[in-house]
Amino acid sequence: MKKLTGNRQRLHPADVQWRDTDLALLQELIAAEASLPSDAPRALLSVRLSTLTVETTSPVRQELDLRRLARERGYRVVGVARDLNVSATRVPPWRRRELGHWLNDRVPEFDVLLFWKLDRLVRRLTDLSTMIEWCLAHGKNLISNHDTVDLTSPTGKVMAEIIGGIAEIEASAISTRVTSLWDYTRTQSDWLVGKPPYGYTIDDRGRLVIDPQEQRVLRWCLGAALRGVSARRMTTVLIRARVPTGGGGQWSAGTLLRRLRNPALMGFRVSESKDGGARRSVTVLGADGNPIRVGDPIVTEAEWLSLQAVLDERSKSQPVRRKGGATQFLGVLVCADCGTHMTAHRSRGKVRTYEYLRCRRCPSGGLGAPDPQSVYSRLAGEVMSVLGAEPVRVREYAPGADGRDRRRTVENTIADYMTGLEPGGWYSRTPFTRRRAEQSLERLITELQGLDPDTAQDRWLQTSSGGTFRERWEQADGETMAGDLRRAGITCSVSRHRLPGVRAPEVGLKLIIPADARERLVIKRDAFSD
Structure with a gap:
């Protein structure tokens, strides 16, 4: 197994494994593009996957299948937009890291967007409708490898919307099942799914147990806070001691305060609340109106209340943040x-x-x-x-389809006149028809010489x-x-x-x-x- 490297085949930061046979097929498909004419339609490949694991081969399979489709249709592949670990339900195509860059800034560089299945591109009917409108306005086409989607025909447009509706229904059903599962787990004393709160881990039997190292960190922070040490100072000490955060990244005062304010420290099940724009964890109550206990407490209820009182006292020195943001010209x-x-x-x-x-x-x-x-x-x-x-200047997209069509029409008409003026041709039969044809031919040649080659290219103005x-x-x-x-x-x-x-x-x-x-x-x- 190998990782594909090189500028032409740049990978998403997530690792994707390619077998030797896949690499050989890839090189064969790339080499086949050398025989395509210079004006062959240009294809952009869209590869997407919601969850990337070490075992998955989906990105490799998607790309190879799309390259085969491009070869069958005579398209030249100009790029691959790889968006891995990206949800199509949450992130529309124009907001994705790689595909969004192509759709917003590199529009003149491709003619058709190829994707493996419609649900690899979108999972919302509104997103599909937006993409269809965008493609029609910019002279692009959408083609699926496994669905009857092709915007060059009315039937293809209708099929795209039907399949998109089915994909949205499927995504909605998945969302309903996931929401139902979370609602059920919140009422259980066992830890069934989800990442455990800081200070806890999952044992071999799937139970929530205290993590000894993280418990020591929290107990030290509790004592420091009760002595009057600020969260910023505690964060500095944790960073210097190279204490792991438990979730990657670096310690910050905000992260530490959220963990110290989390009722999960008492072994209770919690859920996130964003009332007022602030992220806070609140205790989940059971059917009897009491907090649901899912693990042994790291701090007692009395300690937790004392800690909250100290944190509240220190937080009073900071006024409420302004609605429009505290800092103007941020980043400047x-x-x-x-x-x-x-x-x-x-x-x-x-x-x-x-x-x-x-x-x-x-x-x-x-x-x-x-x-x-x-x-x-x-x-x-x-x-x-x-x-x-x-x-003030504004960037506008100018498709070159009209310019290409006009140049093609003029060139074909000139060829017809030249054929007709040859001996035995239609325009050579009488002096009158020859003279008129030569005048028309002269005007067409002048027009062809005056056509700006740039108008035949998709471009930004x-x-x-x-x-x-x-x-x-x-x-x-x-x-x-x-x-x-x-x-x-x-x-x-x-x-x-x-x-x-x-x-x-x-x-x-x-x-x-x-x-x-x-x-x-x-x-x-x-x-x-x-």
């Missing part, structure tokens, strides 16, 4: 010293609430930057003066909206400017310098504009936004 403002993003923070004193910008790595936030609103205003003013006069970015930013909110700056890769370096006898530091701003910023400012409309 960066620290001049450590290079991390500047974020807005608020702390409540005895008299007033203080707002300031701080970075992540500098000690104490790099002195902070007081009065974030003044920083935002200065940044907006500098951006307006430098880029406000730039015209940049059109002006008639306004400037100053007008665009003045008519919209600050997030519109921030989004444009992030798209163009424009950042603003924030420096802070302490002045003698002045408590607040002096804040300096330096706008950093990449050389290709004006090209990246071009607005790319989302064809799937509706």
Whole structure:
């Protein structure tokens, strides 16, 4: 078994195993494309799998079957969009990592989208309808290897919608079964399915038991919290001690607080609640109105209540986050010293609430930057003066079908006239018909010479909206400017310098504009936004 490598056959980060026989067939299919004409239709292959395991061969089988289909139909394969571990129910085609990149940014590079089965592409009828509309608007075709789907015929369109409806019904049935299973397990004292909460593991008999190492971590955090140690300080200690998080990644204060606030520490079954936008675990009650116990407790109920009181007391210093987000120009403002993003923070004193910008790595936030609103205003003013006069340009997709059809028509007509003007031809019978045919032929040759070769190619065009970015930013909110700056890769370096006898530091701003910023400012409309 081998892993397929190379730029031409780039893999999804998940490992996919290829056997030697599969690799030989792959090379044979790729070599067969050399005999195709230069104007052969270009095919993009879509390979998708909801759950990837070490044993699965589905991605390999899908790709080889689609390459065989492309060879049978005379298509040249220009790319493979591999989206593995991706649910078609949750993620539509235009939002997937690889296929979405092709559909949004590489449209001119392919003519037809090949997929193994319709449920490999979509599992919602609305998503299928959107894809059909998009293909018709952009001159593309959808072809399935196992279903009668081909948008070049009315029957193929109808069959696509029928099969898509069946796929949606199947996905709905699966969702209902999964939901029913979870509803049932929440009422049971045994641990049947799902990942155990931090501090617990599953033994050989499928029972929920305490994990000794994770129990020690939680007990240490309990004691530290009761002594007044902050969650951020505990997180730093855990990271330095290289304590595993139990789920991959690195410890964070938010992750630690969620685990310390989880009633599962008392051995109770819990479910996730997102009331108010905050993720919290709440206790599941049984039919008798009491919490359902699924394991031995790591902390007693009295300890858990004391812990919550301490955490609540510390959390009172942080005001409620603003509805629109605490930080404007997030991703644009960066620290001049450590290079991390500047974020807005608020702390409540005895008299007033203080707002300031701080970075992540500098000690104490790099002195902070007081009065974030003044920083935002200065940044907006500098951006307006430098880029406000730039015209707003929009990227539009221009299919080359019309140009190709016109060129083909002119070339065929010229060939007919040249045949008719040969000795014995239709136009050579009388001087009048010869003269008129030669005049028409001359006009057609002139038209053919004047046809722009680019109009026969699918391409992106940049059109002006008639306004400037100053007008665009003045008519919209600050997030519109921030989004444009992030798209163009424009950042603003924030420096802070302490002045003698002045408590607040002096804040300096330096706008950093990449050389290709004006090209990246071009607005790319989302064809799937509706």
